Every structure is written in structure tokens, then in C-alpha cells.
Amino acid sequence: GESVGLHLPTLSVQEGDNSIINCAYSNSASDYFIWYKQESGKGPQFIIDIRSNMDKRQGQRVTVLLNKTVKHLSLQIAATQPGDSAVYFCAENWLINNNDMRFGAGTRLTVKP
């Protein structure tokens, strides 16, 4: 399953499928990008980050892709599990100006068993 972030704020996938959550960022000067997961009633939880000198970074079951040309970020979750159900936010930051991290509106991921 795939979302386009702000335009499709919900994404529903079958357990075991791969998920792709997309995000368009706004500031071409941003040089640090983060994906957060937020479960109901909790604060955002760091998933993975990437700096602007990279275009791909992999974690455990997650991959972040960065396309600076079109200011696009994506989060890929492999073998999605029910515990992955949450709202996912991308955030952009300009590290020299670390005080101002900007979040997108989020995408709600629902994993169907």
C-alpha cells in the first residue's frame, strides 16, 4: 500500500504487505529529515532519520528514501505488522537552525490482520 501523505491521510494495508508512506517537504534548505510514529495517547517516537547528503537509509524493517530534486521523502515498512498501526509523521529540520523542526500533517496507517 502507498499514500501521498497530505492528500491521502489514511493508508490501510494487509498484515505482511509492504507499506509506503510519502511526504513532501517544504524547505529546500532542510538538511535533516526524520520519520516519527505516534500511537494514540503517546508522544511521537523516532523511527529513522536521514541527512541530505544521503538518498537512502535502512533500519530494521524500515527504509527512508530522500529525493531532494522534488523535495520528497518516503518511508517503507517491510512486512507490516498490526503493531505498526499508528500515525506517521515526517519532519524536516535545518540543522544549523535546530530549533525549528517542521512536521507534516501525518498519515494514519491501519494494518488489517
Added chain:
Amino acid sequence: DTGVSQNPRHKITKRGQNVTFRCDPISEHNRLYWYRQTLGQGPEFLTYFQNEAQLEKSRLLSDRFSAERPKGSFSTLEIQRTEQGDSAMYLCASSLQSEQFFGPGTRLTVL
């Protein structure tokens, strides 16, 4: 649990009252941030401290909002003369370098 704690977790108040929230960051973190999050939206940056110095406060929503970090450890966020539009989740985060660790938030309801 990230190690950042916030109190209270929930606050219900009447319009016009003052409220104060507390954030205890991870102990070695020198940077502390406050955000506001309304339903269905991402967190919105409010203010930022490096140690006890408040380095950015232009994004505080109005002059009714103020924050302190007097000893460079815990921080408080105060909202004076609360309005119904202040109802939101108020999140605190701390960092040592670039990664910010968020607390569970304080949910404010203004009646």
C-alpha cells in the same frame, strides 16, 4: 518510554484560568523544546531552550504563552487566561544532538 516525562498528563480547566505544565527532559540533554499538537495535525514548534537560555520564542502563539527553564533542567510552559482554542496536546522534547526525544504530552481541555 523515552525518558522524557511530562506532568500532568491531562488538565481540564475553565476558560480564563491559568495553567502550567512541567517537562523533565533526559538528564544529560541540553536542548529542550515545546510543541503544540491539535487533533489530526503534526506537532507545531513553540519554543526552544539550550540549557537555561530560551533561544527561540517568536513562535509562541501569543503573549499569553510563556516558558521557563530556570536551572537548565526541567521546564515549565504557562498559558495565562486560557481560551477554548488552547485545547490541544502540549508536547515536550529534549535532545543532545539532532535526534529529539518526545515526552507523552499533556492534554489540555479548556471548557
